Amino acid sequence: MYKSFSMELGGRTLTVDVGRVAKQANGAAFMHYGETTVLSTATASDKPRDGIDFFPLSVEFEEKMYSVGKIPGGFNKRESKPSENAILTSRVIDRPMRPLFPKDYRNDVTLNNLVMSVDPECRPELVGMLGSAIAASISDIPFDGPCAMTQMGMIDGELIVNPSQEQWKAGDLKLTVASTREKVIMIEAGANEVPESRMIEAIYRAHEVNQEIIRFIDRIVDECGKPKHSYESCAIPQEMFDEMKTIVTPEEMETAVFTDDKQTREENIRVVTEKLAEAFADREDWLSSLDEAVYQYEKKTVRKMILKDHKRPDGREITQIRPLAAEVDIIPRVHGSAMFTRGQTQICNVCTLAPLSEQQKIDGLDPNEVAKRYMHHYNFPSYSVGETKPSRGPGRREIGHGALAERALLPVLPDETEFPYAIRTVSETFESNGSTSMASTCASCMSLMAAGVPIKKMVAGISCGLVTGDTDDDFVLLTDIQGLEDFFGDMDFKVTGTEDGITAIQMDIKIHGLTRPIVEGAISRCREARMYIMENCMKPAIAEPRRELSKYAPKIDQIMIDPQKIGDVVGKQGSTINKIIEETGVKIDISEDGMVAIAGTDQEMIDKAKSIIKGIVTDIEPGQILTGKVVRIMNFGAFVELKPKKDGMVHISRLADRRVEKVEDVVNIGDTVTVKVLDIDKMGKISLSMKPGDLAKKDKNEK
Secondary structure (H helix, E strand, O other): OOEEEEEEEOOEEEEEEEOOOOOOOOEEEEEEEOOEEEEEEEEEEEEEOOOOOOOOEEEEEEEOHHHHOOOOOOOOOOOOOOOHHHHHHHHHHHHHHHHHOOOOOOEEEEEEEEEEEOEOOEOHHHHHHHHHHHHHHHOOOOOOOOOEEEEEEEEOOEEEEOOOHHHHHHOOEEEEEEEOOOOEEEEEEEEEEEOHHHHHHHHHHHHHHHHHHHHHHHHHHHHHOOOOOOOOOOOOOHHHHHHHHHHOOHHHHHHHHOOOOHHHHHHHHHHHHHHHHHHOOOOHHHHOOHHHHHHHHHHHHHHHHHHHHOOOOOOOOOOOOOOEEEEEOOOOOOOEEEEEEEOOEEEEEEEEEEEHHHOEEOOOOOOOOOEEOEEEEEEOOHHHHOOOOOOOOOOHHHHHHHHHHHHHHHHHOOOOOOOOEEEEEEEEEEEOOOOHHHHHHHHHHHHHHHHOOOOOOOOEEEEEEEEEOOOOOOEEEEEOOOHHHHHHOOEEEEEEEOOOOEEEEEEEEOOOOEOHHHHHHHHHHHHHHHHHHHHHHHHHHOOOOOOOOOOOOOEEEEEEOOHHHHHHHHOHHHHHHHHHHHHHOOEEEEOOOOEEEEEEOOHHHHHHHHHHHHHHHOOOOOOOEEEEEEEEEEOOEEEEEEEOOEEEEEEHHHOOOOOOOOHHHOOOOOOEEEEEEEEEOOOOOEEEEOOHHHHHOOOOOOO
């Protein structure tokens, strides 16, 4: 039965149609927010997938170009692989939804969001987030929802609930918060150095709005929700755990797990697994799930020791950061490089500078976002964790980590007028044992400074972990979590920022939300840690941006010309500008407002190109002294090209102070000569002189 539900949200009407379309999906919500329309569906397989030890959830965010009245570019004229924005949106939807499905559920689940129309006042990403939560809540798929999501912007210090695309892009805050009925379950933020107290205020303002949305979803579920279906649990039998503890005692497991070396720990666990496999040789049903059982045993051991004894696997204190190291200029000939090491996590970042013409073009749903000047790319090869597998290009995790570090540094980059370069930083993961994205932020910051990019302030990042007990006030926060604490803990709370405020947040959790003391404690702990990292590691390596670029980086000079003369510089079908480029070897970019950027590695050639362009756009007037090339010789004189398609003539009597019998006695075709403009007649013909006396003589029209 088709039903429609509406509520006012952020000054606009949110409408959800249930039973109108996609009726064969387990759950479907046809979402309308303003004139933005998204179809959100939730589907699940009938049976669990064999041979897996995780919940197989897939989240898709499909951007259809027809939603903004465009035909896709490219040969095929149809949408192909997801854009970076679609992948990042899918990750933001996944993070709060995944913990609310049963941990022992092994049926494939897909949450699909089809963007069908876009109203610039109502961001489709938000509509898809809400649609997924509603579709899962009303479906028969086991789901401990509902949850809700709100985006917060900030302009001139004022918080804005669910800002428009323009407000989102222009504001000082891009915050997305997901909540359950009582707790915050996901935080994602980009910010222009927003103070910690202001960020917490914005988070809990969004949390309040989420409670209104959850009450709205409850009404939809009450009228349209399906009974949740039963499923085959894949949990490890308690009998197996009890038997394992008699073979490998808790004390033996503690000894195996608690070491500061990842490889040693993995070898210890391998020995434990082999011992258990030998003991269970006649229990085929247990052998099939032995790896998962050992993982769970290891997890319980680590959590117990952290929570009860405040003992971390590598012996650190709860607030202690692993050993730090930083250095710059480790890669020759690149424009900038830096390496940051924190324990067994090591990132090498390389910075490349290029003319603005090489910025990334974006063909997406936001008409105002057509190019990206700063790009941060993150790579995670298998050798960084001691494994072997072929490289298949960046996955969703790599794209997400790269975007987080990129978002962290955007607020401190100089604008184009101050630094007219496209900037790319690439983080190569040399070694990984926890929070490589935060190491990437630190390495990228140092690499930018080493390259001479005049960033406004230093940025660092750190991750805070969490282990919870049976009650809300029974928890331990862990500064600088390593891989094991991430895998077995309840939270990975990443925060980047400067000395003055936060630039990015990304929070992943595995439980049903965080209390306010946990959120505030994590943000505070991350601030203390990033201050320590900057003072004790990064600043000793490089304290401020270098004042000069690398000799291998392109030099860029800018001049402003009259926009009406852009055509003169470009020439017919680009003939003039291409000729300048061919003569000088530079790159030339011209903006619509008349800003000309000339890039090259040879300053002499940059100056030459600049001089040619100035000559083209400068009006020729009597009295000017100019340089030009001899392009034609007649019996009575020589024609000199002063600018493209603009020649003047030097009469034979004006070639020298002496009498000249033959023009070729003084000049030949191709010679570069200095001339003075004597006169321009009504027909535009220009008379020139090369006589030293005329060149030295001051003229009343000279400037």
